[in-house]
Amino acid sequence: MLVTKHAAELCALLVNDLFGELPSRILVALFTKGRSNITQLAQHTSLSPRQLRNGLGVLVQQNLIYHSTDPDSRSTSYEANSDACYNLVRSGKILEVIDSQHGTAERDLVQTLMLLGYARIADLTHAFTTRARKTNGHTNGAHESGSGLIESKDHLNAALSRLIQAEIVETVRPDSFRNPAEVYREIEADVTKTAPGEKASKNKIEQHVQIVERFKASRDQGKALKRQLDQSNGPVAKRRRLQNGVALADDSFADEVTQLNPNIVVRVNHEKCLVQLRNQRLEEFAADTLGEVTGRVYRTLLELLTTQLARCRPDPLIGDQGGGEQVTVTSVEIYEHLDEAVNVQNGIGKAPRDKIDFQSAEKVKATPLDYASDSDDSDGGKAVVRGRTAKTIAGDDGDDSDEPSDNGEVQEQRPLSASRTNGDRLTKVKFDDDATSEDSRLDQMRQHLLLLAENRHRFVRHCGAHGRGQWTVDFGQLMESLREAELDAYIEQCFGRHGLRLTRILREKGKLDEKMLHSAALMKKSDVQGKMLAMQMAGLVDVQEVPKDNSRLANRTLFFWFFDGERTQSHLLDDIYKAMLRCLQTLQVARHMERNVLSFVDRKDVKGKEEEVMTAEHYNKYNQHLEEQEKLLGQVMRLDDVAAVFRDY
Incomplete structure (x- = not known):
């Protein structure tokens, strides 16, 4: 993916907000300089080797960078994973859709994996069973079994098995930390290499088929556990009946528990989560069009x-x-x-x-x-x-009755x-x-x-x-229709109904002579010229000059207006990145201005008792900050909805 300036700044800001300045600083260097080893990173960032190892460890643990080691020189190079960095902004949406479609236990497990990056099943088992024992101790042995949270090893194995079968969670292997493009290039070089004195194969189609098959086999190695679970538990067919995110009593996990290998390492599969988010977006699109x-x-x-x-x-x-x-x-x-x-x-x-x-x-x-x-x-x-x-x-035949038949x-x-x-x-x-x-x-x-x-x-x-x-x-046609609807809404909001009418005409006709545009749009020529100039300055439309002769005079030149949808979408996507970046920067400034109040509220003896402990002035400031934060984050989420339509769905 080609990363623009604003997209790189947004990814770095998200990493800085969640994991600190050190990993963000390394990530900025990787976005700016490209693929680098640790020596080059030390030159670009002016950080010590120890600081670099700590920062790179966080980025690798959170799957935010790719890394690979050259077997000859034993030198490891690192490369930014822009998609994983951007996915940090939609973690809350992913947890919501997992909760609604799979249940509270699955959401709890996915949330833990998002915090850890990736983890062994044995470590997850230890963490959840330890938490369950602590909860039972605090409640004098009366644990709330109806909460839906993971309570035991069997419950964890059952929830994890369901998520692996649904491909929400995938197993981690060494190639999972490498750039897929690099793996593809290696397979391509291995298939097309020739021995000394041997001529290159002319059957390019057969070579391409072999490359694709080997790449698919390499990519699907992480699904081996899923295939085993499908054979033992049966495929994921009927979704569990949920009530308020909790499985009903008759849906016991005890009958479908499969003991998983504790040494297997798992992480969240964001590509499958995007499929779930797209289903939710299409449901909203259909509900807005035809009803709930x-x-x-x-x-x-x-x-x-x-x-x-x-x-x-x-x-x-x-x-x-x-x-x-x-x-x-x-x-x-x-x-x-x-x-x-x-x-x-x-x-x-x-x-x-x-x-x-x-x-x-x-x-x-x-x-x-x-x-x-x-x-x-x-x-x-x-x-x-x-x-x-x-x-x-x-x-x-002959029946004109409007009443329903029996x-x-x-x-x-x-x-x-x-x-x-x-x-x-x-x-x-x-x-x-x-x-x-x-x-x-x-x-x-x-x-x-x-x-x-x-x-x-x-x-x-x-x-x-x-x-x-x-x-x-037909997802291709449907998503193209949704993208057109989003683009039309953007154009109408910025340039009004006349601007939308003109762009729709150009989208349908292709290139159109300036003299014919006003008649096709049923508008005054002066109004068309003003609107087209404004949209040209914004990058929505452009004009091609075709001179009739070598004099290149204006009255001897044809002006053809056209609308480039792909370029407009890319510009709109970059504007969305910029708007999201400005929202998060504004939130950072607001947090810095209210840092004294927020640090006081963060104390353990104040949490949950803010209104009782704080003075009226500081409590009002705190509530005002929460309202501003909610508005800014809500705007970021709405912008991400539009970005996902053009970028991911």
């Missing part, structure tokens, strides 16, 4: 689809996303995993049966549609209609959003609140899936007819 209940159904579908998905984006070295062929999930599987507390009757409506095009509603699209095409009309393939729907179509076939009707409008008038819909059977609940859940499939953002694709319908998600 539809978002909950969509989250269940995403959890099933991404079980075997190792990363959000394809590996830049080999272009592999880790999921193999595209995974599909059936309506029955989604129904089995959907939380029973979700009321699927909400958020959908029905239209009269004679107004519904059943073939369009149940059309199966076996391949992804072109992103620029219309989702309803572009697929010219034959419509595939499922059994019950076909019966409904056949039985509708056998529930009306539940197969094409869904209509309750908030969909026709001009300024709300579409009249009818809701069926009487259906309570399991089959009716499944049909109602399918209505939400059809809503997702018909939306212009193409949240899902109906790709088969097995299991009451098969569904998949």
Whole structure:
């Protein structure tokens, strides 16, 4: 990843805030000078060898740098891991999603691993069992078993096994501390090397396939324990039933305990955590577009689809996303995993049966549609209609009744959003609140899936007819749609609706002559020129001059405006880094100004009794500082949400 100035400063500030000035100083040198050994670092940082070893030890322990040793010279070189440094800012989000999806014990374990960087299972066992004994001692033997925290060795092994199977936690091996690009280059050099006097192989395709296979095998060595657990415990299929983040009583871990090798070293797999965060972001996107209940159904579908998905984006070295062929999930599987507390009757409506095009509603699209095409009309393939729907179509001749039939076939009707409008008038819909059977609940859940499939953002694709319908998600197209939505929101906020209109026209048309732009946008020529100049100064659009002759006069020159989406996204991402950096720097200054109050509050005899011990003036200052800190950190988290869309998802 190419690290900009503001991104490097942000990573260094995060490390400084969490681990101190010494590791941050070394990290700044690595970002500035690139890959260096300890002798070069001593020259760049003016630190003693002892200080360097201490700082490098912290960075290596927290997986914030790559390091490798040359077998010939025995010299170790170090390189900054910018992705790991940036991931420090979203530790809280990762813990929240682990708590909601896996439980309190798993969140507790992941939090401990984040603090330690990586650890042996034996050390984790000792730490958690010691803590449990201390807790029991303080409570006179009455430990709160309903807290969900890890209480014993078996509980730890069960939670750790589930996280390893879910790929949230991975095992550590020597190559885990090396830059993947370096490992790839070594494999490439080993495959393409020739003996003295031997000609180089001309079969480049076969060599590339061999390089990719060896790199995949090297990368997947950390999944050996996962495969063993899948064989002994079965694959991670049904998510545990959770209530307020705690596993229910009938979900005992005693039946699935696998004793793990205590010498295995484990750490958090942030790539898989990003997949979980992307699922959460897409759920929010669907909920904002179609409603909360539809978002909950969509989250269940995403959890099933991404079980075997190792990363959000394809590996830049080999272009592999880790999921193999595209995974599909059936309506029955989604129904089995959907939380029973979700009321699927909400958020959908029905239209009269004679107004519904059943073939369009149940059309199966076996391949992804072109992103620029219309989702309803572009697929010219034959419509595939499922059994019950076909019966409904056949039985509708001469039946104009709008009332639902007794056998529930009306539940197969094409869904209509309750908030969909026709001009300024709300579409009249009818809701069926009487259906309570399991089959009716499944049909109602399918209505939400059809809503997702018909939306212009193409949240899902109906790709088969097995299991009451098969569904998949084209993540590339969906994330491109989400990135466009975020970019449009940014442009509209900065340059208004006219600026958004102009950029959308340029995005659709490509390069457009300045004389045609105002007519295409239905705006005054002076307004277009002023708006385009402002956006050009901000780097959103640019102009290409094409002279008609060698005189290069203005009246003999064509001016073509164009919009470069990739460059705009990179500039926006750098602005986000800069804004996050300024927020954290402002927070540092505020902490320094209130350092006396904060140091007093940090005392053990004051914690929890601030209002009783502190004077009114200092207590008000403390509360004011907490409010300012909450606003700044909240802004950082919102900026990270936007950065993740352009950078990671």
